[in-house]
Amino acid sequence: MHTDGFITCLWFDGQAEEAAEFYVSVFKNSSVGRISRYPEGSPGQAGAVMAVEFTANGQRFVALNGGPQFTFNEAISFQVHCSDQREIDHYWSRLVENGGEGGPCGWLTDRYGVSWQVVYDRLGEMVSAPEPERAERVTRAMMSMGRLDVAALDAAYEGR
Structure with missing residues (x-):
């Protein structure tokens, strides 16, 4: 193939x-x-x-x-980019259902042990903002989250 x-x-x-x-x-x-x-x-x-x-x-x-010899770990993950909270909630909920586990900063592990990052599309732009105070606020907000909260990230970016 x-x-x-x-x-x-x-x-x-x-x-x-x-x-x-x-x-x-x-x-x-x-x-x-x-x-x-x-x-x-x-x-x-x-x-x-x-x-x-x-x-x-x-x-x-x-x-x-392949058998039990190898298992997944967080060294490799798949990123799912989402445009809004509805998408984040959908993918987060589906991927953790039936035995998956939420982690910090938008990361989760599904029921098979595969790691995922359910990410807000604007997050990369926000954490690399040319204004250091904006990037710091967003990073601080993100570090306190499990499932990402779009409204809270946007508010941190805008200084609200």
Whole structure:
């Protein structure tokens, strides 16, 4: 298979198909593609799902049932950029449902251990504002949050 760009491979321990279906249900422009199964004589159980190709939010992935040897950690995360509080609330709620856990500054871990950053679109511009006091206020506000609060970030940026 030839493709432009990258395809991200996510390593699971038996939940590849379930995870792919979950991510497809969370994001628009998403679908499950080809599913391959372990053949006889392979390291996996013959007939069990080996890998699931899927697209989530236009990004291509492969979910691999590789076993328990490797797990996810916060060293890698996916950023979901949101234009308003409604989008932030939607993605945050969906990604933490059924066992996920919220973290600081818009970060969360989903039920599979994958890390996400649910980010306000303007945040990068705000924390790098040319006026240091604006950037400091926004950064201080963000550091006190779990799920990002757009109104509070905007107020910090404007000095209200």
